[in-house]
Amino acid sequence: MLPRVRRPFRQKHLERSFRVDTAQLQHRFRSLQRLLHPDFFRQRPQVEQDFSEQHSALVNEAYRTLLSPLRRGLYLLELSGIELEKGTDSEAEPEFLAEVMEMNEKLLDADSGAKTDEMESFIAAKQGELTESVSRAFDRGDLQEAKKLLAKMKYFANLEEKVKEKKIPS
Structure with missing residues (x-):
């Protein structure tokens, strides 16, 4: 059984947009990391440690993607089924x-x-x-x-x- 993660925010529907409020993004990232960081799960059962590591890594990757205009734009294109050609x-x-x-x-x-x-x-x-x-x-x-x-x-x-x-x- 996976651990329950207390949700510190009221979940809102987020529209897909290239524009990002970086201060809000950073705040949200820090809040999620405070909940999921593996250091807080050291004394917990292995399943919870694994959950923490996986989800913390996902949060880190999402943050890097959303913070970088290039990565964010490429991700939005990918969500629409459009990819840049590899190479030339x-x-x-x-x-x-x-x-x-x-x-x-x-x-x-x-x-x-x-x-x-x-x-x-x-x-x-x-x-x-x-x-x-x-x-x-x-x-x-x-x-x-x-x-x-x-x-x-x-x-x-x-x-x-x-x-x-x-x-x-x-």
């Missing part, structure tokens, strides 16, 4: 791909922290613009537009990772 994006605009290639080259050539910081700021600004555009596309119910924009966000997320790697001292 055959639908990407050639101008956009050229811009990404140029940014990759600039990043490779960036030999100073200032240039890397400049690239990081530019990428963050682009991600902010794309996030807002994706939000508007979801608000309109235009899932194909959201898909195209999320594919672009994926490219910029890869660039963000490269910037982070470049900033790590060798």
